[in-house]
Amino acid sequence: xxxxxxxxxxxxxxxxxxxxxxxxxxxxxxxxxxxxxxxxxxxxxxxxxxxxxxxxxxxxxxxxxxxxxxxxxxxxxxxxxxxxxxxxxxxxxxxxxxxxxxxxxxxxxxxxxxxxxxxxxxxxxxxxxxxxxxxxxxxxxxxxxxxxxxxxxxxxxxxxxxxxxxxxxxxxxxxxxxxxxxxxxxxxxxxxxxxxxxxxxxxxxxxxxxxxxxxxxxxxxxxxxxxxxxxxxxxxxxxxxxxxxxxxxxxxxxxxxxxxxxxxxxxxxxxxxxxxxxxxxxxxxxxxxxxxxxxxxxxxxxxxxxxxxxxxxxxxxxxxxxxxxxxxxxxxxxxxxxxxxxxxxxxxxxxxxxxxxxxxxxxxxxxxxxxxxxxxxxxxxxxxxxxxxxxxxxxxxxxxxxxxxxxxxxxxxxxxxxxxx
Numbered sequence: 194x195x196x197x198x199x200x201x202x203x204x205x206x207x208x209x210x211x212x213x214x215x216x217x218x219x220x221x222x223x224x225x226x227x228x229x230x231x232x233x234x235x236x237x238x239x240x241x242x243x244x245x246x247x248x249x250x251x252x253x254x255x256x257x258x259x260x261x262x263x264x265x266x267x268x269x270x271x272x273x274x275x276x277x278x279x280x281x282x283x284x285x286x287x288x289x290x291x292x293x294x295x296x297x298x299x300x301x302x303x304x305x306x307x308x309x310x311x312x313x314x315x316x317x318x319x320x321x322x323x324x325x326x327x328x329x330x331x332x333x334x335x336x337x338x339x340x341x342x343x344x345x346x347x348x349x350x351x352x353x354x355x356x357x358x359x360x361x362x363x364x365x366x367x368x369x370x371x372x373x374x375x376x377x378x379x380x381x382x383x384x385x386x387x388x389x390x391x392x393x394x395x396x397x398x399x400x401x402x403x404x405x406x407x408x409x410x411x412x413x414x415x416x417x418x419x420x421x422x423x424x425x426x427x428x429x430x431x432x433x434x435x436x437x438x439x440x441x442x443x444x445x446x447x448x449x450x451x452x453x454x455x456x457x458x459x460x461x462x463x464x465x466x467x468x469x470x471x472x473x474x475x476x477x478x479x480x481x482x483x484x485x486x487x488x489x490x491x492x493x494x495x496x497x498x499x500x501x502x503x504x505x506x507x508x509x510x511x512x513x514x515x516x517x518x519x520x521x522x523x524x525x526x527x528x529x530x531x532x533x534x535x536x537x538x539x540x541x542x543x544x545x546x547x548x549x550x551x552x553x554x555x556x557x558x559x560x561x562x563x564x565x566x567x568x569x570x571x572x573x574x575x576x577x578x579x580x581x582x583x584x585x586x587x588x589x590x591x592x593x594x595x596x597x598x599x600x601x602x603x604x605x606x607x608x609x610x611x612x613x614x
Contacts, residue, residue, distance in 0.1 A: 293314075307355065393441050412462060482516045
């Protein structure tokens with residue numbers, strides 16, 4: 194029933210937004226050039242006067258909050274050109290918890306799009322999530338994996354960051370944060386003989402993204418297509434600092450990600466994603482790594498039927514694996530769409546995913562049980578996307594060293610959602 198309500202809410206929202214085109218502030222200026230009005234689905238924001246509504250906030254679903262209703266956004270140039278103020282507020286119907294953020298930012302240099310910000314945030318985050326700061330510049334209207342997440346922790350964070358564009362191809366962010374962690378799961382971190390339940394972190398993070406150069410060519414559909422010449426490369430380093438602010442631990446976390454797409458004139462496509470993460474020092478489980486599992490911990494295939502992720506392991510159960518060192522590889526091949534009609538053009542995708550990792554000092558993580566990825570994890574599957582209204586189906590199979598004794602537990606059957614507006 195929850196999935197049906199989710200699909201109805203999602204489709205209704207998409208239909209409503211697709212009926213409108215935002216008015217660019219540039220349209221108020223006289224110009225001999227035609228004004229290009231960007232779709233809110235390409236920017237992630239829907240402008241209403243001097244305020245840009247963030248489209249990621251209105252409604253989400255997860256297993257801790259159930260339905261999460263929210264509102265968020267930031268002011269735009271119609272209010273002030275060099276200063277912006279924003280935040281969000283959200284409420285979960287199951288946990289009855291209110292989450293919010295508030296802050297602002299100031300432009301330091303217009304040519305390099307350099308900004309400095311200051312925010313206070315009180316919200317929840319998934320255990321084991323590792324996000325590249327510069328990935329925030331790459332917007333996705335729908336993150337399907339959020340529906341299935343079960344393990345979270347609460348945090349209260351003060352953070353300040355400087356973002357800077359060295360060029361159109363190189364973006365960067367430097368962030369410092371003071372974080373107070375409150376557990377939702379039963380978990381204790383043993384460090385220097387002391388058991389920590391709730392704890393504080395002080396972090397400094399530097400992140401950079403090299404966007405790929407692209408070349409253009411004419412596709413068989415008569416439209417201009419683009420393909421990568423070199424990969425998109427994201428790198429990030431985080432240093433935890435003990436004794437500064439609320440920081441209880443010293444640690445270092447490193448991440449390196451390569452993304453490469455090959456688009457072809459016949460409208461087929463092959464994509465590669467390689468992501469590596471390493472952590473040294475005294476790092477609690479909340480801030481270590483998982484491989485983005487996406488299989489609900491339920492007994493049968495039909496009970497696990499849900500929505501497939503974009504870059505996640507569909508047969509890997511939530512909380513099954515954690516790592517202090519982790520490498521994942523995602524390979525996808527998109528066959529040219531099957532043209533049934535102008536509106537119905539389903540797309541077959543073959544997928545191969547692999548993960549390899551390690552875990553140092555598992556005895557320091559108390560009241561939780563999990564496996565390590567010291568042997569290669571393998572998953573193979575396919576998707577048949579865009580069957581109707583952007584919905585499709587997927588099937589994945591776990592094989593190799595982590596094959597489970599019950600055959601049914603190695604199978605994932607889900608629906609997919611891909612909508613291009």
